Amino acid sequence: MNALEFVQGMIRREWPVRLLAPVIGRYNPFLPEFRLDPYASYRRLRETAPVYKSPALRTVILSRFADVVPILQDARFGVDRRQAKMAQRLGMFESMRPDFRDAITTSLLMIDPPDHTRLRRLVSKAFTPRVIERLRARTEELVATLLDDMARRPDPDLIRDLADPLPLLIIGELLGVPVEDRARLKSWSNDAVGILDPLQAEGGIAGIVRAFDELRTYLHDVFADRRAHPREDLVSNLVAVEEQGDVLSEVELDSLCLLLLVAGNETTTNLIGNGVLALLNHPAERRRLQDDPSLAKSAIEEMLRYDSPIQATDRVVLEPLELHGRRLAKGDVVGLLLGAANRDPARFADPDRLDVGREDNAHLAFGHGVHFCLGAQLARLEGQIAITRLLERFPDLDGERAPKTWKRSLVLRGLTSLRLRLG
Numbered sequence: 001m002n003a004l005e006f007v008q009g010m011i012r013r014e015w016p017v018r019l020l021a022p023v024i025g026r027y028n029p030f031l032p033e034f035r036l037d038p039y040a041s042y043r044r045l046r047e048t049a050p051v052y053k054s055p056a057l058r059t060v061i062l063s064r065f066a067d068v069v070p071i072l073q074d075a076r077f078g079v080d081r082r083q084a085k086m087a088q089r090l091g092m093f094e095s096m097r098p099d100f101r102d103a104i105t106t107s108l109l110m111i112d113p114p115d116h117t118r119l120r121r122l123v124s125k126a127f128t129p130r131v132i133e134r135l136r137a138r139t140e141e142l143v144a145t146l147l148d149d150m151a152r153r154p155d156p157d158l159i160r161d162l163a164d165p166l167p168l169l170i171i172g173e174l175l176g177v178p179v180e181d182r183a184r185l186k187s188w189s190n191d192a193v194g195i196l197d198p199l200q201a202e203g204g205i206a207g208i209v210r211a212f213d214e215l216r217t218y219l220h221d222v223f224a225d226r227r228a229h230p231r232e233d234l235v236s237n238l239v240a241v242e243e244q245g246d247v248l249s250e251v252e253l254d255s256l257c258l259l260l261l262v263a264g265n266e267t268t269t270n271l272i273g274n275g276v277l278a279l280l281n282h283p284a285e286r287r288r289l290q291d292d293p294s295l296a297k298s299a300i301e302e303m304l305r306y307d308s309p310i311q312a313t314d315r316v317v318l319e320p321l322e323l324h325g326r327r328l329a330k331g332d333v334v335g336l337l338l339g340a341a342n343r344d345p346a347r348f349a350d351p352d353r354l355d356v357g358r359e360d361n362a363h364l365a366f367g368h369g370v371h372f373c374l375g376a377q378l379a380r381l382e383g384q385i386a387i388t389r390l391l392e393r394f395p396d397l398d399g400e401r402a403p404k405t406w407k408r409s410l411v412l413r414g415l416t417s418l419r420l421r422l423g
Contacts, residue, residue: 026044026045027054029041029312029410036406038311038413039352046340050063050064050067058085059333059334060323060334061334062335063344064340064346067341069341069368072364072367076319077317079109079112080110083330083331084333085329085332095205097209100212103216109259112318116370119248122247123374125237125241136385140389143166143390146161146165147162147389147394151393157418163415175235175260181218187211189265190211192258193265194208219257223235234260263373266412267375267379268379268382270415271300271309273415274307274413277400278306278307280398289356296387298361299356302354303354303387305361306343310365310411310412311338311409312337313411314333315334316332317333317334366379394423398421398423403417
């Protein structure tokens, strides 16, 4: 057992986390009560320790909007976690199989400019607004079918029946994966999502690698087929993309498809689940949205701000510097609480209230700066269609107001179940 596996085992067992609570300090995202409501903890951090050095995570943690945004824009902070002292101490990358490590470390989430600039430019040529907009009609069809199936169930559940399957179906459309193979995509996604939060990955690194191997084997056949027989899908665009003789390598294709499967799935699932829960707990705002469908776009932005699908990210210090009076060395890590920044009263008026018509709403749910989420528009499209059609189809919808079925994650915030009454 290496150091990373030991830490993972400790975190998955609740009693060591409780026993070590005084050592872990003021920010303890490993506790079940934090998963139920992280915002009370965020509020205390913003008010009493907005620049907090976590003794357990050995990370400076920022929780105010005005502190988080500059870090996301500052080239002295990067995303290459191989440079982080903690990753080096845990042997996080050294213990990985070389081909798997290559795929992870060439991800858009792990590379800085100029490599990031090159890769994002190439991907953007394939992942165009026109590609996303072409999915609108198909998303409408899929949502209608899923809602039909939900209506026939004796025990409707938002996550199982709509929020979970929809993004996987859309990713299947993007990748051109046949319908009969999409259950395999779901299985791979469930295992590979640990890439976003390796400390709490249910199956550990071994489970992530297993999913990667199976997905890569499958996709290499898809890549070969699209090179020989191009279609109207994202994979065909990716394998054909070229700019001034530069093309995506096989490793970059593997990495991009893995990222799409993991990040694209989780973000949208959590947006739909968290958004509907917020509406159930704010009935006046729900009625306001139902009475005025023109609020759909601003409502989705408010749901993203109010209970962000991605709660946290981090940056690695690339050169010695001073941050709010603290000396930081190369390889130190700065934790950025996006969920806390999105509830900062210094930036958002009455931030703990859901306001589906909020106009000044430059939230950080999709990040900021050069690493702004490439799939943000797709997540918005899916979330808007899913939630508005759900309310139209079941205008008297009701359900759990205080579910306890939250995913275990430092990074993600989302429900594993949300039981509904369709009215």
